[in-house]
Amino acid sequence: LAKTTQPISMDSYEGQEVNITCSHNNIATNDYITWYQQFPSQGPRFIIQGYKTKVTNEVASLFIPADRKSSTLSLPRVSLSDTAVYYCLVGERAAGNKLTFGGGTRVLVKP
Amino acid sequence: ETGVTQSPTHLIKTRGQQVTLRCSSQSGHNTVSWYQQALGQGPQFIFQYYREEENGRGNFPPRFSGLQFPNYSSELNVNALELDDSALYLCASSLDRDTDTQYFGPGTRLTVL
Numbered sequence: 001l002a003k004t005t006q007p008i009s010m011d012s013y014e015g016q017e018v019n020i021t022c023s024h025n026n027i028a029t030n031d032y033i034t035w036y037q038q039f040p041s042q043g044p045r046f047i048i049q050g051y052k053t054k055v056t057n058e059v060a061s062l063f064i065p066a067d068r069k070s071s072t073l074s075l076p077r078v079s080l081s082d083t084a085v086y087y088c089l090v091g092e093r094a095a096g097n098k099l100t101f102g103g104g105t106r107v108l109v110k111p
Numbered sequence: 112e113t114g115v116t117q118s119p120t121h122l123i124k125t126r127g128q129q130v131t132l133r134c135s136s137q138s139g140h141n142t143v144s145w146y147q148q149a150l151g152q153g154p155q156f157i158f159q160y161y162r163e164e165e166n167g168r169g170n171f172p173p174r175f176s177g178l179q180f181p182n183y184s185s186e187l188n189v190n191a192l193e194l195d196d197s198a199l200y201l202c203a204s205s206l207d208r209d210t211d212t213q214y215f216g217p218g219t220r221l222t223v224l
Contacts, residue, residue, distance in 0.1 A: 043113070043201045043215025044154065087153055099144070099213065101153030 004088045009106040018075040020105050022088030025069050033064060033071045034089045038104070044087060048073070075107075083109045113137070115204050115216035123222045129190045132219045136183040136204030142166070143185045144213060145177060148199040160185060161208040189221075197223045 005023040012018045024033070032051050036044035048055055050062040050071070061074040075082055085104040114137040124130050136143050142161045146154035156169035160179035174190040183204070189196055199220050203213035 042217055043115070043203065045113070045215065046212050049212070099154075099156055101146075101155070104153050 004090055004102050006086075006088050006102065006105045008103065009108070011108050011110060012078055013110050014079055015077050018078050018082070018107060018109075020073045020075075020086055020088075020107070021070055022073070022090075023070045024088070024090045027068050027090055031068075031090050033062065033068075034091075035060070035062065035073050036087045036089065036101070038085045038087065040084075044101070047086075078107075078109045080109050080111060083107060113214040113216065115202065115214050117200075117202055117216040117219050119219060120217070121220045121222075123224065124192050125224050126192055126194060128192050128223075129188065130192060130221060132187045132189075132200050132202075132221070134185045134187070134202030134204075134216055136185065136202075137214055138183055140183060140204035140206055140214070142205045142208045143179055144203045144205070145185075145187045146201040146203065147171070147196075148201060148218070150198070154201055157187070159208070166208055192223045194223050197221060 032049055034049040035047045037047050038044040048057055048060050048062045050064050052064050055062045063072045085106050087101050087104040089099060116135045118133045144159040145157040147157055148154040157171050157175055158168040158177055159166045160177055163179045176188045179185040187200060199218040201215050201218045203215040205213045
């Protein structure tokens, strides 16, 4: 399984765009990149998944460069309720039994 | 809301005791995974059940065991509790084993004294 490295914490302000970069130098050809969000006292919630280039949904965008050795989760115009821990996961797509969470990035959105 | 529920919300046990945690998956989800999350860390995969059979296991000893039932409910059993077992235990259901989009419950906070 590819190991991921992401910042421990980030601060932002309401209305700003937050970008969290995850490094995964040993990503394999079959690996996908998945991001989860976890609020305090709740289980993680799936945000977005991608393989290459750019993926966008109603919550976030995921940018993946051509070499796929890193990826950036972009949260547009954050609000206080986006304060959470964000986890970057790398693994085979059809490998639900191998989800490996790292330490995550604690994002604090300030007023 | 993910439609995944867990009980109890909190639990206090003493070292050496046994505990059973319960999870109710989303209707139609035939796969459930269990995770242990220590304070300040990411969830760690314990094991997964698919159609009532174990389908993968993380680096946890045999005293961690599970069951999955036909009615979309499941259990995590931990024997001979140790102090380090204190954690948030999360279950996650998914439509099938061939997906990594999992829907997590709110967790059970276990404290071992």
